Amino acid sequence: MIYRFTCIVCPLGCSIEVEMENGEVLGVTGHTCPRGMEWAIEEVTNPRRVVMSVVPVEGGALPTVSVKTAEPVPKEKIPELMKFLAKLKLKAPVNVGQVVAEWEGIKIVATRGA
Amino acid sequence: MEPMPQISMLSYDVVVIGGGPAGMAAAVKAKELGLNVLLLDENDYLGGILPQCIHPGFGLHYFKEELTGPEFASRLAKRLVELGVEYRTAARVLEIKNYSDLEKVVIFTSPAGVYQVWTKAIIYAAGARERHAFEIGIVGDRVAGIYTAGEAQTLMDIYGILPGKEVVIVGSGDVGLIMARRFALEGAKVKAVIELMPYPGGLARNVMILRDFNIPLYLSHKVVEVRGRGRVQRVKVVRVDENLNETGEEFWIEADTLVISAGLIPSVKKLKKIGVEIDPATGGPVVNDRLETSVPGIFVAGNSLLINDLVDYVAEQGELAAESAKEFIEKGGIESRKWVKVRKGQNVRLIAPHYLSGDRDVYLYLRVARPMENVELRIPEIGKKLRLPVVKPAEMIRLKLRAEEIQKASEKLTVEVVRA
Ligand SMILES: Cc1cc2nc3c(=O)[nH]c(=O)nc-3n(C[C@H](O)[C@H](O)[C@H](O)COP(=O)(O)OP(=O)(O)OC[C@H]3O[C@@H](n4cnc5c(N)ncnc54)[C@H](O)[C@@H]3O)c2cc1C
Numbered sequence A: 001m002i003y004r005f006t007c008i009v010c011p012l013g014c015s016i017e018v019e020m021e022n023g024e025v026l027g028v029t030g031h032t033c034p035r036g037m038e039w040a041i042e043e044v045t046n047p048r049r050v051v052m053s054v055v056p057v058e059g060g061a062l063p064t065v066s067v068k069t070a071e072p073v074p075k076e077k078i079p080e081l082m083k084f085l086a087k088l089k090l091k092a093p094v095n096v097g098q099v100v101a102e103w104e105g106i107k108i109v110a111t112r113g114a
Numbered sequence B: 001m002e003p004m005p006q007i008s009m010l011s012y013d014v015v016v017i018g019g020g021p022a023g024m025a026a027a028v029k030a031k032e033l034g035l036n037v038l039l040l041d042e043n044d045y046l047g048g049i050l051p052q053c054i055h056p057g058f059g060l061h062y063f064k065e066e067l068t069g070p071e072f073a074s075r076l077a078k079r080l081v082e083l084g085v086e087y088r089t090a091a092r093v094l095e096i097k098n099y100s101d102l103e104k105v106v107i108f109t110s111p112a113g114v115y116q117v118w119t120k121a122i123i124y125a126a127g128a129r130e131r132h133a134f135e136i137g138i139v140g141d142r143v144a145g146i147y148t149a150g151e152a153q154t155l156m157d158i159y160g161i162l163p164g165k166e167v168v169i170v171g172s173g174d175v176g177l178i179m180a181r182r183f184a185l186e187g188a189k190v191k192a193v194i195e196l197m198p199y200p201g202g203l204a205r206n207v208m209i210l211r212d213f214n215i216p217l218y219l220s221h222k223v224v225e226v227r228g229r230g231r232v233q234r235v236k237v238v239r240v241d242e243n244l245n246e247t248g249e250e251f252w253i254e255a256d257t258l259v260i261s262a263g264l265i266p267s268v269k270k271l272k273k274i275g276v277e278i279d280p281a282t283g284g285p286v287v288n289d290r291l292e293t294s295v296p297g298i299f300v301a302g303n304s305l306l307i308n309d310l311v312d313y314v315a316e317q318g319e320l321a322a323e324s325a326k327e328f329i330e331k332g333g334i335e336s337r338k339w340v341k342v343r344k345g346q347n348v349r350l351i352a353p354h355y356l357s358g359d360r361d362v363y364l365y366l367r368v369a370r371p372m373e374n375v376e377l378r379i380p381e382i383g384k385k386l387r388l389p390v391v392k393p394a395e396m397i398r399l400k401l402r403a404e405e406i407q408k409a410s411e412k413l414t415v416e417v418v419r420a
């Protein structure tokens, strides 16, 4: 199986191909630098994303605060995390940078205060 | 008879119109430079569009750290408060009057009444407005469920309301792609992203969103019609040819929501009214290297100047506008022995500033018309050449020119992007 990506590590945007078999990386082509290769391998074997959303807040100037995960979350776990976030309810005051919840060891941080 | 609203008089060195990143950076800088400054914004909160841009991708240059939009805004707001900058929210500017170079008036309304502010200089940082469905030729029933990307974003990320469950997005620029992710994350089905051009409009890292959520992208297609009873029910999509003309090939997509992300246009109505010259290519004012418009003492920054994709450059423009306002007030005007005109050459769609003095280093902001690889950015008049591996209309190019380089030109500079 060959996976094709546009590298997003720098603006050059190389087209990288990663060849995989049975969960093993056979080869990487198309990258111009090692950073791109590392990224592409990670992207195939363990893709992760920082997740952001909003959470309702009581007693703030706006009805929600925005939040993000303090670290990237494995892609396949994102729907589960979103379900967890959908149940959260906060009370003002909330400060930017405050840890408002924790999910499977991952901190949920407020990015907008209330 | 209704009593006349009381008009209160205020007086400042500089009034900043718009409290987004451009306006906040300008107000902070103006205060640091010792000016008596007032910042006005019509929203109930500062930050412009940043508080609703909850994704990361802000501030890598300006704060040397990757932040979300609200975090970027709160850093600037903190600085503003620490310095004691005077600002008013829920303050909508209705009119600008230009009596003479150092006598201008800004009229604004706020819950407390109508105010008339005398000021020596104005920094205009009112951002941009979004194109609506009718402006991109979509016809059909008048139904609920049609939003601009910004409207949908405000509903979701400020008010926590999901605008719809089955969504078609028009435009594959960064804004359209980021909205596709937000809808998908919140459990809506994004049925398609429709792009007129034969290539996606956004940055590669945002195009990846489509793969992450299995969202189909239709390149060289456009939405032409919306049908529904009361609410959007289906939208008609047509394929276009190389000249962007509609072909006969068409199909319908069932959806309850149509999100239009078809670009931003600088908000310059109030400037036009007082005779500020507008560049049809940027949609913003024609400016010199101090970001001064054709009306002396009126400066412009951020998305009102030209549409920026990086907030870092927006803040940089705000700071420059503040420095320029200080120079304007101290010297009674911005003077130069000559003004070198900046011209658009091959594959340059838009560029600003438009006139350079050669008295200072400048950043030129430009966009190409078409994507190209392996190019050289050239300014023949001064022998400047710069190799670039890739250029795309979606990515603004920022080019630094040193004062000595500009001085080599006599009347004009031509910026062109050609095959290397
Ligand atoms: C969806 C989206 C995603 C983006 N993502 C990124 C990103 O990842 N990274 C990045 O660096 N940049 C990003 N940007 C770009 C960046 O957010 C903008 O370039 C920047 O916010 C523009 O700032 P501004 O101050 O010029 O305008 P704005 O933020 O629009 O602020 C203008 C302000 O002026 C006020 N105003 C207007 N008219 C009046 C009036 N008459 N009276 C009083 N006040 C008025 C408005 O209320 C508003 O608050 C994104 C933009 C969008 C839309």
Ligand code: SF4
Pocket (backbone or CB within 6 Å): A007, A008, A009, A010, A011, A012, A013, A014, A030, A031, A032, A033, A034, A035, A036, A037
């Ligand atoms: S492979 Fe290296 S050079 Fe190419 S885009 Fe990725 S980081 Fe940039």
